Amino acid sequence: MAAPKTRRSVFLGRLPLPERNYLADALRAETVGGVLLLAAAVAALIWANTPLREGYESVRSFHIGPAALGLDLSVQHWAADGLLAVFFFVAGIELKRELVAGELREPKAAILPVVAAVCGMAVPALVYTVVAASGGGSLGGWAVPTATDIAFALAVLAVIGTSLPSALRAFLLTLAVVDDLFAILIIAVFFTSKLNFAALGFAFVGLVVFWLLLRKGVRGWYVYVPLAVVNWALMYNSGVHATIAGVAMGLMLRCTRRDGEQQSPGEHIEHLVRPLSAGLAVPLFALFSAGVRVSGGALADVFTRPETLGVVLGLVVGKAIGVFGGTWAAARFTRAELNPDLKWPDVLAVASLAGIGFTVSLLIGELAFGYDEGLGGEVKAAVLIGSLIAAVLSSTLLKLRDNKYKKLCAEEDRDEDEDGIPDIYEQDNPEFHLRMAARYEAKAAEHRRLAEVAAGRTTRDDGPA
Template sequence: MAAPKKNRSVLLGRLPLPERNHLADALRAETVGGVLLLAAAVAALIWANTPLKDGYESISTFHLGPGSLGLNLSVQHWAADGLLAVFFFVAGIELKRELVAGELRDPKAAILPVVAALCGMAVPAVVYTTVAATGGGSLQGWAVPTATDIAFALAVLAVIGTSLPSALRAFLLTLAVVDDLFAILIIAVFFTSRLNFVALGFAVLGLAVFRLLLWKGVRGWYVYVPLAVVNWALMYNSGVHATIAGVAMGLMLRCHRHEDERVSPGEHIEHLVRPLSAGLAVPLFALFSAGVSLSGGALSDIFRRPETLGVVLGLVLGKAIGVFGGTWLAARFTRAELNPDLRWPDVLAVASLAGIGFTVSLLIGELAFGDDPVLGGEIKAAVLVGSLIAAVLASILLKLRDNKYKKLCAEEDRDEDQDGIPDIYEQDDPAYHLRMAAILEAKAAEHRRLAEVASGRTTGDDGPA
């Protein structure tokens, strides 16, 4: 008697149709946000490297806000601590949705993005630490190359026009969500210098009130927006990075649908807030964080100074090796296996996109080297250079696989029976096979009719002579 075949889940397999449609909507929003982010970063670099750079510095360091509440911050800090809280709020909703309705709801499926994300953060940290320690540099920046900017990565895909299979895109999106979670933990644990326990206690109380109102079904933006601002201010004054408040409130939203609901409250609020995050918060953060001097000497110093070289190598090599290696480990030592339509070069191309750090990497760089403006500026430049190199390498790899991707996407989108549902999702439906049989029979009848017409034209309409 043959041994029973071991059940294995397909690694990067086909997504359920509702999940695929949700992913397509999310990708469109992230892609637009990534293009705006790219435009803001370019504008900041131009502004900071022209005769107008003094104006850029004056605006970035201009302080405003109520000092009595501990919120007299510079414009740059308002962008990093305030506006980015909106970005992390959306990240919290995305994470919650993945946990209850996405890839992370199934522990077996969650192994892949979790292992890939962990390896994709551990390897860059090891690369940075090794380079910095070897060159006698500071080890404070070990976390800078560990983050992935999903908006920027998806913008690269849009710009180069590559037709990725939806499952591979889903892998990149899920990987980035898990990456964001660990980046949040890194910020909370390693970049909290001193705590104000009174402010932290009130922040926790405010979050509890937020959760209670949600549980009671209270509605109205005029209730939640002021409470969210208060919670953010308390978290900022507690010494914990203020973006943690955004993540916590995002995770509290309900992201599963009731029978009488078309969308869940979390999905509805994400739909409302995402344009604010992608179209305003993140681009403004980039505008006031990416403006660093990129003179010839500064660029060459990036590859000579151990801290900056560690950031570049961590993003370009560490991320690609870590994500690809983590995926391979999951396929080798778990019950997951690679989709037969995909090849490992496809995974490597997407893994290289994870080296685009940007938003969170810039934020961690500011936190790690905030007391050294010169080194902090060089670290920002290293993040920009490393992200650019990773984007170029990923673009080359993706272009090499372009024909493969187009073929896969054409197969996924094929709809022979014209019912609006791709045929690949109906292959197990008997009604689908009946419709396809009718379509094939109609086509065969049409071919026979055309053949008879052609035969009639050959022999003559009046019959043979």
């Protein structure tokens, strides 16, 4: 007697309803932030390429802050090390939630996005290294094309109006969260300057205090915000990149709900801080980092200089091949079946979308080539060009399936019994079928009555004369 076949898991299947609702809220904020990010990047490019460019350089190089505390920083530096700590704080909360309540909580489900993210970082780094080495360029920028900017990617989706199914959006978000984790590790390990062990020790003590206050249930922003600022300042002075403090504090928040809670503390704080991150911190970073001089000669140099060509090819080719190849290989290894409503070209389109590596790529570019202002500016231009090409390529691939996506989204959102729960989530509920049968019978009775009135066989009861 043949052994029964094991049930194969479904890749990119329907999300649980709570996860779908959380995803919709999170992506709505990210999409708005992404549009602001696009606007800030365009404003920076215009500002840096007009007669007002001297004012742009003066503003972003203006120093402010207490020198005695080692914080006499330029505006551009404050944006990169200060404001982005808020962005990475939110990334830390997202990662914690994914680990305890999202796609990463179960090892079997986590394999696909983790392998996709790892391959989506390894292949671009390999592409950059091969291109730079073959042209005799610097290998120091290998990490620049490894990052994915979820806000920028979602802004592209908002601009082109693509109705991407929630499963594909969830895969993109989870991919970006894991991507952020590895980007954080890269920054911490490879871009840490000489360590100040005293400051690092005090930063560690501050993080422990932060954790203990959370565990004791202490409430009040006036406690945590000053402590977070102190931890950030200590981390900055330690030589470790200051954004690591934001990630560490985000990971400490509880992201599981207890009985009677509508939101966990982590979800509540993320809901409060995400608009600040997406609407202010990241756009301001883009405004003071994306302003590079653009000319015909400079654009041509991007495709001829090994470092910049490596960045462009890493983002456009390396990301697409890495994410798609890693996903396909992991699905084959785990014997996961692709959702029958979707096709592998859909995964390729999302993989191309992951090539938009704006925020973290610009940050790593500054860390890798900050010593060379000329090369640093060219690498920023390469990040912008590579992200633009990836956006156009992914938009084209997604547009080819836009009609199919709209049908899938309409099916996901259909709520004929108007109870606030999409019908697709109630198909196995007997009460749902009884409600729908009663609804259809009432409609049929109303149609019969109207038909009789129209035929003149009955008259409406207008009451007594």
